Amino acid sequence: MGTLKKVLLVFIPTRSGVDGARSIYAEREQSLPARMLARPLRTLIRKSPFSIPPLSLMILASIRVEGVEQTICDLRLELFPDHVEWDLIGISVQTGTASEAFELADRLRSQGTLVALGGPHVTMFPEASARHADLIVEGEADDLWRRVLTDLRQGTLGKTYRQEERPDLSLPRPVFKEHLDAGRYFTTNLIQTSRGCPHNCDFCNVHVLNGHRLRQRPIEEIVGEVARFREHDGRIFFFVDDSINADPDYAEELFRRLTTLRITWFGQATTALGMQQSLLETFARSGCSALLVGIESVEPASRKAHHKNQSRSDELVQSVRNIRSAGISLYGSFIYGLDGDTLETPAAILDFINQTELDVPGINILRPTPGTQLFLRLREEGRLLFDPDDPAAFRYTFGQEMLYRPKQIPLDRFIESYGELTSRIFTVPASLKRAISAPSAKTAVGIFNLFYTHLYSLSRHDLKRQAGQFHQKNHFAIR
Structure with a gap:
């Protein structure tokens, strides 16, 4: 048997949001009262392990090839291990971290280290990414990465590994967690039941990357994985599917089977769940404590403009109320700045939050992610404020740009109205009130609301600074 090949899988943090160091740790000049308020909030945030492991790297690290040893490096939580010699370093590239990923790859290659790049950004922009890598992996890497590791072992590495067919999720694909330091994370119990999305929201890249057809894992395999994970980590489970209720019959059978395991779980769903009464009851019985739902817009014109058609506008309020009445807390995600939005939209969002008693609101600025129909349309219309051909410009921060x-x-009024909206929603008293009234997961609801109170304060600060730059560049001129 030859020398053991050592492979490092690297996850790079975003600049802001839950993973961003600036949002959590940065100090800036403030008044004394503001500093007194910010200090305990920062302490609470530091002590709250918000991070979850990168599931994509967990999946790749679970691929076993004789003679190859894999290690995960999560740069949110640790320094890069420069002291170790690696036979291959694989870097997962998100659009918002492309610049940092390419810089790291260039540095490593200049030192003689082989670098593989993969992930969503590489799949969307293979030619640009290839300039920074010895090899690239295009598409879902489950089967491709086994080929990479085998070729590494045999000394026959290629330049491009391209997905010809999407992975068959009906085949056994066990995920192992021995590569993780469990104490660093909110939980290590991440479960994916399916990939793909049948919907066509133009701002989303899920159907672009994973296809429109819903590919599902065998229910028996998932039940076994949950039972195995629970033996090693008794904390909460997070089902990472973009819409856990996309196939109601499949979801109902799965969570009916999971009820006997007595787990507590979070997940992501569409608001249609509020009208799927039988499935909603099954979710509640199986231990569902909280869900993230993409409300996105309360404006019918915006929902139509961006093809958000999977739930009806006139059912949104009742859907949210039904889910909360089942004992499930809700993180409701909104996008402000859609094509049907006006200066009246913030008041409508605020009214919706008050009507539904939403537990954790999230107010996002529209992000034109490269590769989506939205990105292509805004580029065609000349509405992008960055160079679409410059990966360093893809700074997809948390509402801070x-x-x-x-x-x-108008751009200046949009920035003002966004600041006014978030300052009304995110306050310490409102955070505490939402935590008290939440139907479940009260501590998590309180922590997230306090976290967002701090984060949106930074967001308003950064947007004001950017507005000043726009004035200098005359971006506010009427067009």
Whole structure:
């Protein structure tokens, strides 16, 4: 048997949001009262392990090839291990981290280390990414990475590994967690039951990357994986599917089977769940404590403009109320700045939050992610505020940067109205009130609301600074 090949899988953090160091740790000049308020919030945030492991790297690290040893490096939580010699370093590239990923790859290659790049950004922009790598992996890497590891072992590495067919999720694909330091994370119990999305929201890249057809894992395999994970980590489970209720019959059978395991779980769903009464009851019985739902917009014109058709506008309020009445807390995600939005939209969002008593609101600025129909359309219309051919410009931060020109709202008024909206929603008293009234997961609801109170404060600060730069560049001129 030859020398053991050592492979490092690297996850790079985003600049802001839950993973971003600036949002959590940075200090800036503030008044004394503001500093007194910010200090305990930062302490609470530091002590709250928000991070979850990168599932994509967990999946790749679970691929076993004789003579190859894999290690995960999560740069959110540890320094890069420069002291170790690696036979291959694989870097997962998200659009918002492309610049940092390419810089790291270039540095490693200059030192003689082989670098593989993969992930969503590489799949969307293979030619640009290949300039920074010895090899690239295009598409879902489950089967491709086994080929890479085998070729590494045999000394026959290629330059491009391209997905010809999407992975067959009906085949056994066990995920192992021995590569993780469990104490670093909120939980290590990440479960994916399916990939793909049948919907066509133009701002989303899930159906672009994973296809429209829903590919599902065998229910028996998932039940076994949950039972195995629970033996090693008794904390909460997170089902990472983009819409855990996309196939109601499949979901109902799965969570009916999981009820006997007595787990507590979070997940992501569409608001249609509020009208799927039988499935909603099964979720509640199986231990569902909280869900993230993409409300996105309360404006019918915006939902139509961006093909958000999987739930009806006139059912949104009742759907949210039904889910909360089942004992499930809700993180409701909104996008402000869609093409049907006006300066009246913030009041409508605030009214919706108050009507539904939403537990954790999230107010996001529209992000034109490269590869989506939205990105292509905004580029065609000349509404992007960055160079679409420069990966360093893809700074997809958490509501801290304007990347495009809204259709119906002047840019300066949009920035003002976004700041006004978030300052009304995210306050310490409101955070505590939401935690008390949450139907479940009260501590998590409180922590997230306090976290967002701090985060949106930074967001308003950064947007004001960017507005000043726009004035200098005359971006506010009427077009």
